[in-house]
Amino acid sequence: MNSPLHSAAPSAPQLISVIAPCRNERAAIDAFCDSALAQQLPPGWQLEVLVADGRSDDGTRERLAERAAQDARLKLIDNPDRIVSTGLNAALAAARGAVIARFDIHTEFAPDYLAECLAALARTGADNVGGPWVARGQGATGRAIAAAFQCRWVVGGARSRDRAYEGEADTLYLGCWPRAVFERFGGFDEQLVRNQDDEHNLRLRLQGARLWQSARIRSVYQPRSRLSDLFRQQQQYGYWRPFVMRKHGQPGSVRQLVPALFVLALAGGALLAPWWPWPLGVLLASYALYLAGTSLAAARQAGEWGLLARLPLVIAAYHLGYGVGTWRGLTDLLLKRRAGQHWSRLTR
Template sequence: MSETLLLSVVAPCRNERAHIDAFCDAVLAQVLPPGWAMEVLIADGESDDGTRERLLERCGQDVRLALVPNPGRIVSTGLNACIARARGSVIARLDLHTRYAGDYLAQCLAALDRSGADNVGGPWVAEGEGPMGEAIAAAFQSRWVVGGARSRDVGFEGEVDSVYLGCWPRSSFERFGGFDDALVRNQDDEHNLRLRLAGGRIWQSARIRSSYRPRGSLRQLFAQQRQYGYWRPFVMRKHGQPGSLRQLVPALFVAALVLCVLLLPWTAKALASLLLAYGAYAAVASVLAARRGGSRLLPRLPLVIAAFHLGYGIGSWQGLWDLAWRGAPSPAFARLTR
């Protein structure tokens, strides 16, 4: 296999026994352009549910699959371990909880070729399972919930500030470095921010199609968003700025709520106005989000939207507290939530 025509697929995982076979089958079924070959590097974060054993079996059945040890157990260390071992001139990241069009990797290669960008990817499309999962997916896809992020726009083609998953020429990692091993979450956002600050370009193509399975309960969603928010201040400390201003809005909302509560009864009217305004916003945003999944999602959407914003905002303040008083992240946030 010529190095210039080898695509390295990298994927971190931990305790994914229920999903590993479907993932391997899907990625091995990808149709590549003529002249391209593929290697698939899966970093196992010391799984204890049988994932590693099943991976070893699959690797013995197909030489394109390889298991990469990930003693760090988190996404960033797993990605870096795979990238260090990768031999391809192009490196594409995949996720075990995402479904991919049969030409997903071929379209990534095509987008790199026509855009000349340093990182390419498709829109981040969520497809939930069950009533609550569908409501979470509808909110996830709504610009009125996530702040108009281009990465959720299924029809957009052009430059963006961040992209789902990613596909890079090897030269991008040589130029911008790998993922930050200190970040449990937001390692992809940080890498994209670092890439842009150094003059790199990120390109989104609507032809790169995939669908992501989001969390299926309010508890899981809140925990996920709190963890995303928690790691945001550590990214800001590193670069002196957020990836985008919309990432600060949930923290400001939570701060306003807490301040009004602490200053009661003098702020009773302000608190009532704030809650009324947010309630009206959540109602309108729910109606707009329900256009994707139907009116049956409406009863759940206000709670889903609140879980998105309060989880992220509370997590951001917890991260800021630990950054200011501990100077380091808390071990409680060092474990991925699912």
């Protein structure tokens, strides 16, 4: 594949297109626009930012229209189906850039984020590049959620959370692609409400594409700030995992199956408890020790020992939410039931 980074004459500016889906994000939309439009591009590059709004009814759409009227680089795209995958594809269809970068409304991007993406594409020849997924929470619970999110003992050693990792990856946070990648491999699967990014990265890898994570590509993500919101989010991520597995015959990685296996073991232990209580007791005791050790590790890594009281519940919400969601998704898949609103409505 010829790189778009070297295909134009020096006097002809090249365009990089940022695509971002959103719905009902009035509180966050101005900060996002400020961060996206403040990108400092290398000489010869120009920027367009396409935000696909899912029929917001909280003032987001009107504010986006106001911002677009003030800056011609910002464009409002309609997303009538209101989910992330259709929004990404709608923005992708309208994008004119030789390079496409996905942004997230709840992420703050370093001013050189896109410049480093372009440099990584040119340096590595990869089909998709991205930076580490770094979280910074608000409030005590939000900070605990971010601390658990960043801890390798919670997320199974996922390289996407490693701030220092530089090299090939199995999946990436957000992403930046030469446009030809979408022409070759297609866009995002609109049957998936969640996990459409993981599925797209898996599809690329299975067909021989290369993914590259660079520590120089810097951004900060704001996770949920309430335990109930985190649990619902993880349920949805887990719910849509079996649909990705059905499509490709395998998960993106083995670690994505662990929460479901843990929930299965809990259910099996509970059923056996009236006759053999010890398996459930051993499992619960082992998990309690794991929560204690992992909470200590997460608090130490975050440098906030005051989070220790919250971290066990936060870590359990990650695992149980994802595991329960996976089994519900598998059940609906096997019974050929359509996903209900609880599993299809995006929440924040």
